[in-house]
Amino acid sequence: MESMIVRTERLKKYYRLGAGTVKALDGIDFCVKEGEFVAVTGKSGSGKTTLLQMLGGLDRPTSGTVHVDGKNLAEMSKDSLTVFRRRKVGFIFQNYNLVPDLTVYENVVFPIELDGAYIDRDYIERILFMLKLQKKTEALPHMISGGEQQRAAIARALATKPSIILADEPTGNLDTVASHDVLGLLKMAAEEFRQTIVLITHDQDIAQMADRIVRIEDGRIVKGCGMDAGE
Numbered sequence: 001m002e003s004m005i006v007r008t009e010r011l012k013k014y015y016r017l018g019a020g021t022v023k024a025l026d027g028i029d030f031c032v033k034e035g036e037f038v039a040v041t042g043k044s045g046s047g048k049t050t051l052l053q054m055l056g057g058l059d060r061p062t063s064g065t066v067h068v069d070g071k072n073l074a075e076m077s078k079d080s081l082t083v084f085r086r087r088k089v090g091f092i093f094q095n096y097n098l099v100p101d102l103t104v105y106e107n108v109v110f111p112i113e114l115d116g117a118y119i120d121r122d123y124i125e126r127i128l129f130m131l132k133l134q135k136k137t138e139a140l141p142h143m144i145s146g147g148e149q150q151r152a153a154i155a156r157a158l159a160t161k162p163s164i165i166l167a168d169e170p171t172g173n174l175d176t177v178a179s180h181d182v183l184g185l186l187k188m189a190a191e192e193f194r195q196t197i198v199l200i201t202h203d204q205d206i207a208q209m210a211d212r213i214v215r216i217e218d219g220r221i222v223k224g225c226g227m228d229a230g231e
């Protein structure tokens with residue numbers, strides 16, 4: 001169990017909706033080994049985004065535990081969770097979320113500056129080169145393609161050297177060729193820097209690029225995982 005960077009036990013997240021309850025996660029035992037690339041698939045509303053939010057400390061569970069990189073997120077204060085997210089987790093979303101007035105380079109180093117940390121320029125340049133963005137560093141987001149914007153968002157997610165990358169439908173706005181390109185580069189960068197990836201996708205072709213596929217239905221894992229994962 002020691003090499004598990006992510007581990008949830010009996011994780012539940014219930015939302016109150018009117019008089020009823022939505023069981024978004026209903027007892028999830030999920031684990032990811034360090035350096036592993038796991039794809040989470042499932043129908044709309046099955047609980048994928050909720051799971052990612054729990055892993056990234058963006059929301060708290062109703063019950064159960066979430067351990068990431070040796071830390072029990074449930075025991076962390078709000079402030080510690082903020083620092084944890086900034087330093088340990090790289091988020092990538094479908095809509096890129098780049099700051100429109102900042103150049104690609106400024107967007108990429110933004111989380112490091114937010115943290116008041118040292119900018120390792122060699123490392124940033126390597127990431128930009130790997131993601132084929134070295135000629136676009138001075139461009140504003142609206143001047144570059146969707147695929148390039150997503151690659152910039154990936155570079156930004158990698159910039160703080162996080163232990164884990166959490167990606168929610170990162171290729172949802174891209175065509176098939178661009179999706180494979182972006183995912184291939186993300187995979188290569190993560191392997192190079194030994195980062196773990198948990199990626200949500202509807203796309204079975206994209207899921208096939210992962211080391212392991214986990215399927216969620218109605219807040220429960222129905223395929224591909226358990227506490228014996230990866231053994």
Ligand SMILES: Nc1ncnc2c1ncn2[C@@H]1O[C@H](COP(=O)(O)OP(=O)(O)OP(=O)(O)O)[C@@H](O)[C@H]1O
Binds near residue numbers: 015047050
């Ligand atoms: N804040 C909330 N309040 C009430 N219900 C919620 C809330 N957030 C999510 N849900 C519900 O929880 C369930 C799981 O939602 P979630 O967003 O995790 O699904 P998903 O698998 O990511 O879906 P999609 O593929 O459409 O993004 C859904 O029924 C959703 O409507």
